[in-house]
Amino acid sequence: MTTHNLLWTSGWDSTFRLLQIILVEKENVQPIYVIDQTRKSLKVELEGIKKILNEIKELHPEAYKLILPVWYAEDDITINKEIKESSVYINSFVKLGSQYSWLAQFCHNYNLNNVEICNDKNLKADSLTNFLITNYIKADYTDIENREKYNKIDTVFKYFSFPVSTLSKRDMLAIAKEKKWENIMFLTWFCHKPRKNKACGKCNPCINVIKKDMGFRIPVFNRMKGYLKIYLSRK
Structure with a gap:
């Protein structure tokens, strides 16, 4: 095998x-x-x-x-x-x-x-x-x-x-839902600067998650910080 x-x-x-x-x-x-x-x-x-x-x-x-x-x-x-x-x-x-x-x-x-x-x-x-x-x-x-x-x-x-380079995070989410993997997938981690074991919303991985329509994984208040950082970076 x-x-x-x-x-x-x-x-x-x-x-x-x-x-x-x-x-x-x-x-x-x-x-x-x-x-x-x-x-x-x-x-x-x-x-x-x-x-x-x-x-x-x-x-x-x-x-x-x-x-x-x-x-x-x-x-x-x-x-x-x-x-x-x-x-x-x-x-x-x-x-x-x-x-x-x-x-x-x-x-x-x-x-x-x-x-x-x-x-x-x-x-x-x-x-x-x-x-x-x-x-x-x-x-x-x-x-x-x-x-x-x-x-x-x-x-x-x-x-x-590079086995997943043709799949977006949303693609993976759809497959996970179809196969009933959500309980496992939502235990995953991404934030590089967690605060009290919560995603910070401002580090690069958090910003990346927001940009890829997966921001729901970040607490609302911290997510707003991420949106603000993205907005200011465009000015």
């Missing part, structure tokens, strides 16, 4: 994918959670993982057996020259979070390939997902210039696959 290596944060996209693997594809999954001690949401995310696993165990005991023990990775990573240069190159086109360099090096160190990384559908021209689809995932290699660009991007992203 196939075992999927899945980067899992207890977030919406990666939890959706985890459920797909065990409930639809009925295959094994190795969840990988990368520990960053400086991350303000670390405690909430770890609690989220426990809650989600407990809910799956209660609702889908047989499928739960397909989930291998979570690999909590807390390595002291030194990024090699090739990955650094590739990351700088990609950053010249689109904003690339520093976590991608770290994750690429992590995969390189452990000889991991086809690690599932869950970036949802985003057609905005300046989004990383759109950049990767255009220049990497569906790139035209017949053009020499495109091939060179592909190779430079490949240095970072050759370790990963």
